[in-house]
Amino acid sequence: MKRIGIIGVGEIGRAIVMGLRHGGDESSEVFLSPRGARTAAELSERYEGVRVCADNQEVVDRSELVIIAVRRQDRRDALAGVRVDDDKIVVNVMAGVGNDDLRQTLATGAPMARAIPLPAIRERRSVTVVHPSHPEVNSLFERLGGVLPVADEDAFNVFSALTGTLTTHYTYLATLTSWAADHGIASEDADRYVRSLFQGVGRSLNDETRSLHQLAADHETPNGNNERIRTTWFDQANSQALTRALDALLTDLT
Ligand SMILES: NC(=O)c1ccc[n+]([C@@H]2O[C@H](COP(=O)([O-])OP(=O)(O)OC[C@H]3O[C@@H](n4cnc5c(N)ncnc54)[C@H](OP(=O)(O)O)[C@@H]3O)[C@@H](O)[C@H]2O)c1
Incomplete structure (x- = not known):
């Protein structure tokens, strides 16, 4: 794919450009679309061959593949009156906006795929879920760290719900750090140590020959400290509360 357009140059738009x-x-x-002007200007100054267009129609006209990356509530404003010919490919990265909805807004017969790019795409380090599978869209995200095409929108929504757990994970780590600081440890030492502990977890996840349960068992001594925290804190009630929150999110996404 030689010409790629992005309408909505915010956090994820920037990550896609950096990944490319x-x-x-x-x-x-x-x-790039002109809105998100500061980010668009910064990217076009930083990289050869990255240009800011006069309006969203020009982004579509110049591109073979157009990524729609505005916030869900801005989509109608951003796309009002924009004509997308059937020979373009549209990639919809807006959380909670189905392809039917976007097709209605754009009134186009162009092929359209939903995708869930994540910020780590900037270093080509995250796998992007795509639906439906489309050769050009798949090869774009393959180039950006990997692609996982899924069979239907229900499956897509399950993956979308999983991505909603990321900031909880960071907040969990921040809570561990605060707990240590409350016990007199210098914040920077606690922060450094927690990061180092969980960078180790990140590295061990690269070993795909071990299941997640096996990796947990590898790190746990019978009757040891890890088993104690797992069984006293991440107990059945906590695990069920997480499952209920995911179920509720999935219902809303569907
Ligand atoms: N952030 C993520 O990790 C992530 C991951 C996957 C999917 N997404 C999806 O990607 C979309 C954008 O998320 P984000 O986090 O990147 O949000 P964001 O940082 O707020 O970026 C949205 C961008 O859209 C621009 N915009 C608003 N109205 C526009 C218009 N009429 N024409 C062109 N651009 C317009 C905004 O410009 P102004 O700054 O001028 O308002 C802003 O730069 C959302 O639908 C989100 O669900 C985000």
């Missing part, structure tokens, strides 16, 4: 240019790759031209 990762390692000095200049194989595609990138066209």
Whole structure:
């Protein structure tokens, strides 16, 4: 794919541009919408072949594949009157906006796929879930760290719900750090130590020959400290509360 457009150049739009240019790759031209002006200007100054267009229609006209990355509530404003010919490919990354909804807004017969890019795409380090599978869309995200095409929108929504757990994980780590600080440990020492502990967890996840349960068992001594925290804190009630929260999110996404 030689010409890629992005309408909505915020956090995820920026991450996609950085991913496309990762390692000095200049194989595609990138066209950005003018809104999110500061980010768009910064990206076009930083990278060769990344240009800011006069309006959203120009982004579509110059691109073979257009990524829609505005906030859900801005989509109608951003796309009002924008014409998308059937020979374009549209990638919808807006959480909670189905392809039917976007197709109605754009009134186009162009092929359309939903995708869940994550910020780590900027370093080509995250797998992107896509539905429906489309060869050009798949190869774009393959290049950006990997692609996981799923069969239907229900499956897509399950993956989308999983991505809603990320900030809870960071907050869990922040809570551990605060707990240590409350016990007299210097905040920077607690922070450094917790980061180091969980970077180790991150590295061990790379070993795909071990299941997640096996990895947990590898780190646990019978009757030891890890088993104690797991069984006294992440007990059945806590685990069920998480499952209920995910179920409720999934209902809303569906
Ligand atoms: N952040 C993530 O990790 C992530 C991951 C996957 C999917 N998404 C989805 O991606 C979308 C954007 O999320 P984000 O976190 O990147 O939000 P964001 O940082 O707020 O970026 C949204 C961008 O859209 C721009 N915009 C608003 N109205 C526009 C218009 N009429 N025409 C063109 N651009 C317009 C905004 O410009 P102004 O700054 O000028 O308002 C802003 O730069 C959301 O639908 C979200 O669900 C986000």
